[in-house]
Amino acid sequence: MSIYQHFRPEEKEFIDQVMSWKNYVEMNYSPKLTDFLDPREQFIVQSIIGQNGEVKYQLFGGANSAERKRALIYPDYFQPEDDDFEIQLFEIKYPVKFVNLSHPQVLGSLMGIGLKREKYGDILIDGERIQFFVAKEIADYIRIHFHQVGKATVKLEDLPLSEAIKANEQTEEKEFTVSSLRLDAVLSTASRLSREKTQKLIENGLVKVNFRIVESPSYLLDEGDLISAKRIGRMKLTFIGEQTRKNKWRIRLGYFK
The missing domain is CATH 3.10.290.10 (RNA-binding S4 domain)
Structure with a gap:
C-alpha cells in the first residue's frame, strides 16, 4: 500500500520532503532541522517518522503553546534541547500611544520584506505588547530590513525564549x-x-x-x-x-x- 493513500493528493510534495528528511538522517546519522510547520504538516511528520524506529522527531515553536513549530528529526543517539531548534524571539517596539497594530499588519509587513512564511513562527499579542518567533538563520536579515508596520516606524528587541508572552488560549x-x-x-x-x-x-x-x-x-x-x-x-x-x-x-x- 502506498503511503500517499493515507494523505491528500495535494500533500504529495510535502510527504516526499518528509521522506527525504528521514532518509538524510538515516544516511548521515545526524539531525535535520526544518522550517516552521503548520499543524497539519506537523501531523504528517508525526505520522511518517513515528517514535519507534531509529529515526525520531521532536517539535518546538519557541514556546510549548506555539501553533507553528520547527521539527527536529534525529537519530536515536541524539538528545534534543531547545537551543537545537534555532529560534529567535523578537519584541516590536512602537509608539503605543499613537498606533494600534494588529496580527495581519505585522504578518503582512514581515512577508513584505521578501521571506517565505515558513521562516516565521507564531505572532504573539498581549495588549500593546507584540512578539514573534523567527528561524535564527534569518534573524540578522530581519534586524536589517524590518523597520515598519503599516505607517508606524518600529524597532526590534531581542529576547530570550523564556520571556515569550504566555498564551491564554485553552x-x-x-x-x-x-x-x-x-x-x-x-x-x-x-x-x-x-x-x-x-x-x-x-x-x-x-x-x-x-x-x-x-x-x-x-x-x-x-x-x-x-x-x-x-x-x-x-x-x-x-x-x-x-x-x-x-x-x-x-x-x-x-x-x-
Missing part, C-alpha cells in the same frame, strides 16, 4: 458523529449552523484550514487539521474514529477559547 474538546468529513458538514455540526450557512461562509472565503483559505464546501478534512471561520471561531480536528454502523464518523474537536 481548548475544550467535544465529541460528535458527523455524516461526512466534508468541511461544510463538520463545520455545521461544530457550530450548530445549517449546512447552507456554512457553505456560504466557505464559498465567501471566510474559512481557513491550516491557515489557508478553502472555498470548497466538499473539502475533506483529516486528523490534525486546524479550522478557523469568521463568526464561529477556531477549532482543531484532534481525532477521527471508525465509522458507525450507520456510516457516520466519530470525531473529536478541540475548541480554542
